[in-house]
Amino acid sequence: MSSVVRRVDHPSLRDRAVSARYRMQSAARLGWMGLRQGPRRMVRTVRLYPWLKMLTEANTLQDAMTRGRRGLYREASAFVLSSVNCATLEALEGLLNAPERTVFHEDLVPPEIFVGMGLNTWMTELLGIMLPMVVPSCMEHYIDVAESAGIPPDTCSLPKSTTGMVLEGHMPKPVAMVTSNMPCDGGMSQYTIIERELRVPTYRLDVPYHFYSERAVEYFTGQLQRMIAWLEEHAPGRMDWDRMREVCEERNRAVEYELDLWDLLRHKPAPMAAEPIYLTHLIFGIARAGTRRGTQSFKRVLDLTRRNLEMGKGALEDERYRVALWNPPTLIAVDLFAWAEQAYGAALIMDMLTYHRHPFIDTSTPETMLRGLAQCIMQGPMARHTRGPAENFFSDLFYFYEQFNLDMIWMAGHIGCKNTQALSGMFREKCRDRGIPLLIIDYDLSDTRIVSPDGIRRQIDQFMETVMKAGRR
Numbered sequence: 519m520s521s522v523v524r525r526v527d528h529p530s531l532r533d534r535a536v537s538a539r540y541r542m543q544s545a546a547r548l549g550w551m552g553l554r555q556g557p558r559r560m561v562r563t564v565r566l567y568p569w570l571k572m573l574t575e576a577n578t579l580q581d582a583m584t585r586g587r588r589g590l591y592r593e594a595s596a597f598v599l600s601s602v603n604c605a606t607l608e609a610l611e612g613l614l615n616a617p618e619r620t621v622f623h624e625d626l627v628p629p630e631i632f633v634g635m636g637l638n639t640w641m642t643e644l645l646g647i648m649l650p651m652v653v654p655s656c657m658e659h660y661i662d663v664a665e666s667a668g669i670p671p672d673t674c675s676l677p678k679s680t681t682g683m684v685l686e687g688h689m690p691k692p693v694a695m696v697t698s699n700m701p702c703d704g705g706m707s708q709y710t711i712i713e714r715e716l717r718v719p720t721y722r723l724d725v726p727y728h729f730y731s732e733r734a735v736e737y738f739t740g741q742l743q744r745m746i747a748w749l750e751e752h753a754p755g756r757m758d759w760d761r762m763r764e765v766c767e768e769r770n771r772a773v774e775y776e777l778d779l780w781d782l783l784r785h786k787p788a789p790m791a792a793e794p795i796y797l798t799h800l801i802f803g804i805a806r807a808g809t810r811r812g813t814q815s816f817k818r819v820l821d822l823t824r825r826n827l828e829m830g831k832g833a834l835e836d837e838r839y840r841v842a843l844w845n846p847p848t849l850i851a852v853d854l855f856a857w858a859e860q861a862y863g864a865a866l867i868m869d870m871l872t873y874h875r876h877p878f879i880d881t882s883t884p885e886t887m888l889r890g891l892a893q894c895i896m897q898g899p900m901a902r903h904t905r906g907p908a909e910n911f912f913s914d915l916f917y918f919y920e921q922f923n924l925d926m927i928w929m930a931g932h933i934g935c936k937n938t939q940a941l942s943g944m945f946r947e948k949c950r951d952r953g954i955p956l957l958i959i960d961y962d963l964s965d966t967r968i969v970s971p972d973g974i975r976r977q978i979d980q981f982m983e984t985v986m987k988a989g990r991r
Contacts, residue, residue, distance in 0.1 A: 529584075529592070536593045537584050540600035541577045547604045548573060551611055563614060567688050569645060575652050576603050582853040583793055586860045591833040594794040594822045601815045602801045606648060609806065612638035617690050619754055624697040624709070626898040627723060630769060630808040630891060631746065632696075634762030635755030640692065641805045642712065643705075646679035647849065650964050654850040654971060657964040660686065667711075674934035675964040677708035684715045691716045694753045696745065698723040700901040702937055719752045721745050727906060729896040738892040739885075759884050765808040766879040766887050772802065773878060775816035782823050783867055784922055787832025788840065790823040791865040792855040796847060799872040804899060838863030839986070840923065844870050844915055845930040845938055846900065849963055851971035854978075861990050862982055867922045871899040873914055904937035911941055912948060919954065926955040926986065928978075932963045957981040 529537070552560050564570045580599045584592050613620050620638040623629055625647070629639035641647075649656045657675065660682025665671050667685055669678050683689045695718050697709040713720040723741050726734040746757050776799065782789055798819055802812030826833065841855075841864050848854050858864040876897060879890030896902070903911045919927065927949065931942065942958060949956040959977050962968035982988045 529588070533584075533588060533592050537580065537596050540596040541580055543600045544577055544580070544603040547607050548576070551607050554611065555614070567690070569649060569656070569683070569688060572649055572653050572656060573607070579652050579852070583856055586856060587833075588835060589831065590822045590826045591790065591794075594790060594819055595792070597818055597822075598794050598798050598815065601811065601818075602648075602797060605801055605806045605809070605811055606644070608811075609638075609640055609644070613640045613690055613692070618693050620690075620692040621749070621753060621755075622692045622695040622712075622718070624700070624705070625804070626700045626705075626901050627696055627698055627895060628804060628807045628891075628898070630765045631742065631757075631762070632749070632755070633765050633808055634759070635746070635749060635753070635757050636761070637693075637749075637753055637755040639806075642695070642697075642709075643676055643680050644805055645683065646676050646964060647800075650679075650849040651852040655966050657682075658967060660688075661965055669708075669711075672934060672936075673704040674702060674932070675962050676934075677704045678934075679964050681708045681711050684712050689716070692718055694718060694749060695720045696723065696749075697721075698725055698895075700725055700898065701904055702935070704934070721748050721752075723895070725896050725901070725905075729902070729906065734896065735889060735892055738896055739889050742888045742892055742895075759887075762884070762887055763881045766881045766890070768810060768813050769808040770878045770881075772807070772813040772816045773874075773876065775813070775820045776803070779816070779820045779823055780868075782820075782827055785827060786840070786923065787834060787837035788865050788867055789826035789831065789833060790819065791833040791867060792859070794819045794822075796843075796866070796869045796872045800847075803874070804871070832865075834859050834863060834865050836863045836991075837865050838988070839925045840865055840867050842866075842868050842915065842919055842922070842924050842927045843930060844927055845932055845935065846871055846963065848930050848959070848961060848974060850961070850966050851974045854971075854974065857975060858978065861979075862988055863991060864982075867924060868918050870903060870915070873918050874899065875914070904935075908941060908944060911938070912945075916948075916952070926957065929956065929958040930963075931958040931960050933960065933968060934962060955981075955985050957985070 555563060580596055583595045583599055587595055616638055620640055621632045622640055622642045625641050625643040632639045646657060657679040661675055661678045663682035663685050664678040669681060699706050709720060726737060728734055750756055798815055802815050806812055839862060843866055855866040876894045877890060880886035946956060959974055960969055961974050
């Protein structure tokens with residue numbers, strides 16, 4: 519089943535050529551991976567991990583994201599999706615070819631330290647995030663497997679997806695695994711099952727409740743030092759502080775490009791929107807942070823945004839509304855904003871996972887690098903909003919609502935996220951007091967049986983008609 523909505527698309531010859539070029543890049547990277555594996559090994563690997571077949575459908579995602587978009591915005595969308603595909607395949611090759619050097623890391627524990635130690639990295643939840651974007655219903659079997667094994671049905675479907683893949687034997691075994699007590703009970707508890715099933719040594723980072731305090735920074739820096747010593751005992755990597763410095767400097771350059779991008783997004787109409795903003799950050803600011811490809815991706819998006827601004831063009835031909843998305847993106851309807859752009863002229867400017875206020879990492883000494891990384895991890899996306907006092911959930915949101923001159927907030931009300939569900943009433947009150955139009959979308963992150971992609975779009979239609987008094991274009 520696909521969430522792709524057929525939209526009118528009459529691209530220019532240039533637009534067609536740009537889309538074709540990036541589709542070919544993605545296909546070539548997938549073909550190169552197949553050649554390196556060899557036909558026999560590739561067939562055997564696909565039998566072991568049947569989800570690999572879905573990677574051949576990745577270009578359908580690019581078609582969905584670029585349909586209806588024009589010019590440099592279309593190019594940025596195609597470029598980012600191609601870069602994400604290539605980065606995912608690079609990480610996957612490391613996992614398949616050298617599991618003895620691969621560390622699994624939880625989605626809110628970024629990979630810089632592991633890269634500094636010369637290890638391959640794989641975000642444990644990455645497939646549960648990426649594959650529903652390609653085939654929206656693909657995680658439902660794994661969700662059922664997890665629930666049949668005793669995982670409560672009301673647990674977030676992302677850890678259920680990952681757990682189900684492990685229980686089915688569809689996840690390769692790494693040399694070690696690092697997790698934490700973030701972001702929620704479901705995400706944290708899944709690692710007990712994964713550790714048991716894969717029989718892999720696991721290190722658990724402990725993030726303090728009041729993570730903004732100086733005491734918390736000192737405590738968690740010590741946690742990272744102990745983790746490095748533990749990894750040197752249980753994995754073949756050794757810390758190389760010169761390499762660690764290069765990784766941190768690469769991250770700093772990427773953050774600088776992203777901050778410049780945010781400055782440009784304050785213009786109306788916005789010269790860039792949606793996937794080039796949030797998907798770039800999701801992969802290259804979180805899953806594959808500190809890589810040269812990540813830095814190049816942020817720079818490319820910034821360059822295309824500047825060119826649009828210099829020409830006086832917005833990402834959308836007719837921007838009518840500027841939207842913030844709170845909570846993670848709707849994986850089962852990942853083309854939601856490509857649809858909303860044509861239906862209502864609604865541009866996604868900023869989202870929860872993208873908006874960070876991290877410091878640049880001081881690379882002068884090993885201690886300062888670990889201190890900077892400690893702050894980045896403790897203040898990670900989503901975790902800093904859904905842990906600690908309720909004010910953590912709202913402060914960033916209302917700040918960037920004003921900063922980017924937005925018109926409304928769409929809250930992706932993932933039914934499995936108990937932390938954010940508990941704040942829905944307070945959320946409505948605070949938005950009502952500020953006169954901010956708020957849509958809470960009822961859905962499940964990875965399960966189309968709860969609410970279908972069409973059901974999500976109907977909720978938006980009803981909100982736009984009754985609250986915003988806006989009809990379809």
